[in-house]
Amino acid sequence: MSKTIRIIVIVGIALLVAGMIFYPQIKTLFSGKSDSSITPSMAAAPGGQNLTVNAMVLKPETLSDVFRTKGVLLPDEEVDLIFETSGKITNINFKEGSFVNKGQLLAKVNDAPLQAELRKLEAQLPLAQERVFRQRTLLDKDAVSQEAFETVTTELDKLKADVELVKARIAQTELRAPFSGMIGLRMVSEGAYASPQVMISKLTKISPLKIEFSVNERQISEIGDGTKLTFTIENDLNRYEASVYAVETTLEANTLSLKARARYANPGGKLKPGRSANIEIELREITNTLVIPSIASIAEMGQDIAYTYQNGKAHRVILTKGLRTASSVQIVEGLDIGDTLLTTGVMQLRDGMNVSIANLEE
Numbered sequence: 001m002s003k004t005i006r007i008i009v010i011v012g013i014a015l016l017v018a019g020m021i022f023y024p025q026i027k028t029l030f031s032g033k034s035d036s037s038i039t040p041s042m043a044a045a046p047g048g049q050n051l052t053v054n055a056m057v058l059k060p061e062t063l064s065d066v067f068r069t070k071g072v073l074l075p076d077e078e079v080d081l082i083f084e085t086s087g088k089i090t091n092i093n094f095k096e097g098s099f100v101n102k103g104q105l106l107a108k109v110n111d112a113p114l115q116a117e118l119r120k121l122e123a124q125l126p127l128a129q130e131r132v133f134r135q136r137t138l139l140d141k142d143a144v145s146q147e148a149f150e151t152v153t154t155e156l157d158k159l160k161a162d163v164e165l166v167k168a169r170i171a172q173t174e175l176r177a178p179f180s181g182m183i184g185l186r187m188v189s190e191g192a193y194a195s196p197q198v199m200i201s202k203l204t205k206i207s208p209l210k211i212e213f214s215v216n217e218r219q220i221s222e223i224g225d226g227t228k229l230t231f232t233i234e235n236d237l238n239r240y241e242a243s244v245y246a247v248e249t250t251l252e253a254n255t256l257s258l259k260a261r262a263r264y265a266n267p268g269g270k271l272k273p274g275r276s277a278n279i280e281i282e283l284r285e286i287t288n289t290l291v292i293p294s295i296a297s298i299a300e301m302g303q304d305i306a307y308t309y310q311n312g313k314a315h316r317v318i319l320t321k322g323l324r325t326a327s328s329v330q331i332v333e334g335l336d337i338g339d340t341l342l343t344t345g346v347m348q349l350r351d352g353m354n355v356s357i358a359n360l361e362e
Contacts, residue, residue, distance in 0.1 A: 036120035056361035071213030084172040111173040181205035309340040316351035
């Protein structure tokens with residue numbers, strides 16, 4: 001009895017294994033369908049089912065070599081306004097956020113002691129000058145020595161130097177605009193104590209503006225003084241033009257790039273410093289050349305290949321590429337004007353495969 005049970009168990013296991021093996025084939029036989037993972041395009045083979053693709057007829061085009069990068073808008077001039085001396089602020093003569101002219105008096109610290117000293121020195125000048133005049137008259141008559149005359153002359157020169165020194169110190173109590181521009185927010189109030197460490201405000205010249213960006217090693221010889229560029233900024237549909245005026249002389253060690261600056265007139269001060277800019281520079285223009293979409297070629301076994309359409313079949317060609325852009329590439333060898341290039345299904349194509357063209361671009 002136990003032997004019979006063992007035989008039944010073995011037979012049952014064998015039937016179960018056989019069912020697991022042959023079930024997919026039986027299901028396919030009765031359903032009339034093949035495995036859904038096998039697509040018509042994958043099953044297509046030379047002389048077999050067609051692969052439907054798009055194509056384009058090649059013609060000569062003009063290709064622009066455009067360098068694109070990011071930059072930042074900088075003020076033409078910018079300075080923190082501070083006093084050269086210390087003292088209590090007695091006057092503030094500017095309105096925050098306003099335009100000021102070069103040399104305009106912006107603020108002043110107390111100069112009363114210096115003014116008093118200046119008056120004292122200037123009061124001594126007539127007497128000193130008269131003393132020199134008398135000594136010169138006596139010297140002409142040999143009534144005094146040359147040494148006596150030089151002594152009074154030296155005293156007069158020293159007095160004049162002291163006057164100029166006090167005037168210079170008074171000038172240091174005045175804060176004047178070093179250039180014309182927009183003045184920022186005021187950081188102090190009248191009555192506050194100012195020193196060379198206290199910033200009064202910030203002065204910025206925003207017309208023109210500078211655009212700073214980096215130049216790659218490849219573009220070093222093509223971008224220099226006078227190079228034209230265009231740039232755009234976020235949330236602004238306008239395209240602006242600028243001109244490069246300076247390029248750094250030494251490559252940065254980490255990035256192997258150079259800093260460059262262009263200048264934009266910025267009429268009316270419309271654009272503000274600190275904003276980022278999308279920069280485009282047309283380095284050169286290549287005319288009468290073949291250009292294909294980048295997706296129409298693939299790398300295979302270390303070669304760049306593409307497929308053309310010939311008598312209903314795909315024909316494999318080896319390419320030599322030239323200039324590349326974001327979406328296209330120049331073809332130096334491998335294709336000719338008038339060839340019909342297959343532009344879709346490239347990864348599924350094989351040399352000699354039957355193809356049908358769904359859309360042909362002239």
